[in-house]
Amino acid sequence: MSDIAAAGGVRPAWRGRLGIGTQAAGTAMDTRRALQLGLAGIWMLDGVLQYQSFMYSKAFAQMLAGTADGNPYVIARPITWDATLVEHHLALLNTIFATIQLLLGLGIAFRPTVRAALAASIAWSLGVWWFGEGLGGVLNGGASPLNGAPGAVILYALLAVLLWPSDRGTPAPFTAARAVGVPVARALWLVLWLSEAWFALTPANRAPQAVSGMISGMDGGQPGWLAAILRGAASLVTGQDLAASIALAVAFVVIAAAVYLPERAAKAALVLAIVVSVVIWVIPQGLGGILAGGATDPNSGPLLVLLALAYWPSRTVTAPAVAAAAERSAA
Amino acid sequence: MIPAWLLDIFAAVMLVVAAVSAARLMAAGRRSEAATADVDLAHLLMAIAMAGTLTAALKTLPDTAWEVIFGLMTAWFAWRVWRDARANGARALAGGHCAPHLAHSGAMLYMFLALGAPVGGSGMSGMGAGATMGTLEYPALAFVFALILVGYSIWDLDQLSARRYRLPSVGALAVPVGVPAMAAAESAAAAFPGPLSADDPDRMEASPAAEAVAPAAPGSRPASTAVLLSPGIAIGCRVVMGVTMAFMLVIMI
Numbered sequence: 321m322s323d324i325a326a327a328g329g330v331r332p333a334w335r336g337r338l339g340i341g342t343q344a345a346g347t348a349m350d351t352r353r354a355l356q357l358g359l360a361g362i363w364m365l366d367g368v369l370q371y372q373s374f375m376y377s378k379a380f381a382q383m384l385a386g387t388a389d390g391n392p393y394v395i396a397r398p399i400t401w402d403a404t405l406v407e408h409h410l411a412l413l414n415t416i417f418a419t420i421q422l423l424l425g426l427g428i429a430f431r432p433t434v435r436a437a438l439a440a441s442i443a444w445s446l447g448v449w450w451f452g453e454g455l456g457g458v459l460n461g462g463a464s465p466l467n468g469a470p471g472a473v474i475l476y477a478l479l480a481v482l483l484w485p486s487d488r489g490t491p492a493p494f495t496a497a498r499a500v501g502v503p504v505a506r507a508l509w510l511v512l513w514l515s516e517a518w519f520a521l522t523p524a525n526r527a528p529q530a531v532s533g534m535i536s537g538m539d540g541g542q543p544g545w546l547a548a549i550l551r552g553a554a555s556l557v558t559g560q561d562l563a564a565s566i567a568l569a570v571a572f573v574v575i576a577a578a579v580y581l582p583e584r585a586a587k588a589a590l591v592l593a594i595v596v597s598v599v600i601w602v603i604p605q606g607l608g609g610i611l612a613g614g615a616t617d618p619n620s621g622p623l624l625v626l627l628a629l630a631y632w633p634s635r636t637v638t639a640p641a642v643a644a645a646a647e648r649s650a651a
Numbered sequence: 652m653i654p655a656w657l658l659d660i661f662a663a664v665m666l667v668v669a670a671v672s673a674a675r676l677m678a679a680g681r682r683s684e685a686a687t688a689d690v691d692l693a694h695l696l697m698a699i700a701m702a703g704t705l706t707a708a709l710k711t712l713p714d715t716a717w718e719v720i721f722g723l724m725t726a727w728f729a730w731r732v733w734r735d736a737r738a739n740g741a742r743a744l745a746g747g748h749c750a751p752h753l754a755h756s757g758a759m760l761y762m763f764l765a766l767g768a769p770v771g772g773s774g775m776s777g778m779g780a781g782a783t784m785g786t787l788e789y790p791a792l793a794f795v796f797a798l799i800l801v802g803y804s805i806w807d808l809d810q811l812s813a814r815r816y817r818l819p820s821v822g823a824l825a826v827p828v829g830v831p832a833m834a835a836a837e838s839a840a841a842a843f844p845g846p847l848s849a850d851d852p853d854r855m856e857a858s859p860a861a862e863a864v865a866p867a868a869p870g871s872r873p874a875s876t877a878v879l880l881s882p883g884i885a886i887g888c889r890v891v892m893g894v895t896m897a898f899m900l901v902i903m904i
Contacts, residue, residue, distance in 0.1 A: 357805050357806065357809055360805050361798075361801050361802055361805045364804070364805065364897070365797070365798070365801055365897075365901075368801075368894075368897050368898045368901045368902075369901055371653065371657070371898055371901070371902055372653075372901060372902050372904075373652055373653050373902065376652055376653055376654065377652065411657075415654070422894070426808060426894075429808035430808050430811070430812045543791055545791075546791075607794075610901075610904065611790045611904060
């Protein structure tokens, strides 16, 4: 994947104001912008999902309150307060929540507002991670890579940071390093995937029936074909839950190492990351539960794929090179 | 249950889109501007149909009539996409200006065909008050359409705020003064036959796929008409309709 889609068409535009270095003319687009649009699309989908009937029922407030269970008091108390508030003003607050998420998507897609929208998305994601997801179950032992740990919404914030439209001036080996630098980007990737490996091996997730139970628990309300896939997968891992957890953990460790490997091996590990993310999204997560109704977001699968693409080795053509090309073109 | 006032808001937005599209159709009355008439007409009809689906009080035609209309519209835009693809290659399938309209028409057709009997209601149309909201058959298809619509909306917004819709020199493109975007684009493309290249951005922007902008020269028409007929307005309508359509599909899954 190249950072420049069509270098020949590069022209200086929006520089500084948008912080995207240069904007290629016509339909040319760099990888980071393409990934930003992917993130915008997921935010938009998140927004429209939040408008579903289920979110306007008391079940939504109860779902929020449920995330307080098992969390430390200082974390749980604000969640309970928030859930009570939502229950009392359900229609208004849920409409505001949905509209904010929709606007975040639109804001990221609209170039003049990309910075503001990304910044707002970080703040919003952190708030939802606490008040809506109970920190993804990280502190109460409920986190599992199969159910979106460490919380799908925190991945939005991570992507917003990694896709922030600025450059450090040095060539970056992958898109995610352009804004934060190579060491930080690598560390974030490592922490994320090692934590996934850790969660896969927690006692709750390696217990008998843990994996198969989670898969079979997702088939309610799904279309027939997806329910059949889920039932088949559940029966496949029944009795093999510990082995499945270990296999997942090993895969996560390999993926975590991807950013430190030579290019060819790194690409192989990133492909593994994409495949694992897609499989997790389809099988345990049941496409995020979207087709069953009542999904608040598409869950972690699509975000992990986007993240893997942000770490895909590029040809290290970064902002300075783009700017030079633009200057040559202008001259 | 989705509050009725929320559906009313979306319906009101659709009425605004319908009004803008109708105004564009009237303003672009001349024969030379007929190239965009199908798009504006499609926006007008879709917006009226969606408003009627969102709020029962705004229902205008029976569902069967809408199915026929959107069936014809889907066939029309499929033919235009095919023609675009023949002229500009496969890229027209994804980036041409007719492909999003094909997706919109197809989504509307699917919506009317797949909308099951509403819970507690007797008719197919109308989500009004939430109590009569229907669900769609084949929800996976609804999800796929929603993804496509969201994708096109995101792409349109990005291109709207990029250079794709900049105002080029009318003279340089040799486009008749006052010819709106898509007609101008087609005229310009006809003047530059052959495959397009990314290293020829002016030409890319003058292609049908790029929906180049060729507004009227100063003084040739009132500024308000020029603004109304600018492609930014059409693309804005398309984004709003795409988002609303995705909203409708998702809440009816």
